[in-house]
Amino acid sequence: MQSERNYIFNGVEYRTVKKFFSRINSVWLIESINEAGQKFILKDFEHNKDRLKAELSGMEIFKDFSLKMIYSDSRYLIHEYVPGETLLSYFEEAEKNNTSVSNPVTLMMNFLKAMYKSAPGYILGDINFNNFIISGSNSESKIKFIDFENVKLGEIEDDLGRIISFALTYDPAFTGWKYDFVSEFIAKSEQVLKADKAKIYFYAEKEFVAMNVRRRLEIDIPEVLKKVK
Ligand SMILES: Nc1ncnc2c1ncn2[C@@H]1O[C@H](COP(=O)(O)OP(=O)(O)O)[C@@H](O)[C@H]1O
Numbered sequence: 312m313q314s315e316r317n318y319i320f321n322g323v324e325y326r327t328v329k330k331f332f333s334r335i336n337s338v339w340l341i342e343s344i345n346e347a348g349q350k351f352i353l354k355d356f357e358h359n360k361d362r363l364k365a366e367l368s369g370m371e372i373f374k375d376f377s378l379k380m381i382y383s384d385s386r387y388l389i390h391e392y393v394p395g396e397t398l399l400s401y402f403e404e405a406e407k408n409n410t411s412v413s414n415p416v417t418l419m420m421n422f423l424k425a426m427y428k429s430a431p432g433y434i435l436g437d438i439n440f441n442n443f444i445i446s447g448s449n450s451e452s453k454i455k456f457i458d459f460e461n462v463k464l465g466e467i468e469d470d471l472g473r474i475i476s477f478a479l480t481y482d483p484a485f486t487g488w489k490y491d492f493v494s495e496f497i498a499k500s501e502q503v504l505k506a507d508k509a510k511i512y513f514y515a516e517k518e519f520v521a522m523n524v525r526r527r528l529e530i531d532i533p534e535v536l537k538k539v540k
């Protein structure tokens with residue numbers, strides 16, 4: 312793992328400002344050491360060169376919505392920093408404040424519709440809510456996707472089913488508010504994204520099975536799906 316230090320790319324020196332949580336790669340917020348003091352994201356793929364290629368390829372596929380690239384070589388990637396909060400923290404706050412579930416649903420639908428339209432046949436792959444940043448203030452807020460490593464060909468219902476499984480299991484899991492969110496999310500997926508409901512359930516179930524193994528949970532999948540339906 313990389314420690315805090317200065318880096319020089321394209322002749323400009325940067326210092327590390329903060330390290331983000333990443334299970335696999337090293338992800339840093341960096342700032343140029345000059346009057347500009349520009350902030351960027353540095354990803355170090357030291358032991359994961361194939362992942363770097365995958366990230367670049369995903370960014371190319373969704374190029375209309377990608378992050379502005381500053382530099383890349385076989386190990387490092389530097390791109391635009393998107394200030395704002397993650398979708399996860401926005402989602403958690405929305406529930407705490409008992410905000411209408413329509414707010415996150417509308418925000419996500421607008422984003423997904425534009426994203427899928429720009430690259431037909433492709434899906435995001437890793438829909439962890441920490442991979443989306445809400446930028447801009449209230450009425451102008453927008454979602455930006457920041458992790459293109461798992462972009463692939465697939466059915467949009469794969470992303471959508473996983474989104475509802477993730478949404479339901481964030482802490483506190485399986486609350487009434489989260490079920491309301493999911494029910495509206497599915498309804499709008501059918502309307503706005505022309506998604507197939509049965510397929511969404513199929514992929515959600517698949518994700519719950521994976522979660523029970525991965526997180527050693529005992530989610531009562533038939534019971535949850537009954538409530539969702
Ligand atoms: N362009 C960006 N703008 C703002 N924050 C970012 C950006 N890229 C990454 N981050 C932060 O770093 C974290 C990890 O980055 P991510 O690309 O998701 O790496 P990983 O492959 O480990 O999931 C994100 O959850 C986010 O908090």
Ligand SMILES: [Mg+2]
Nearest residue numbers: 439441442458
């Ligand atoms: Mg990520």
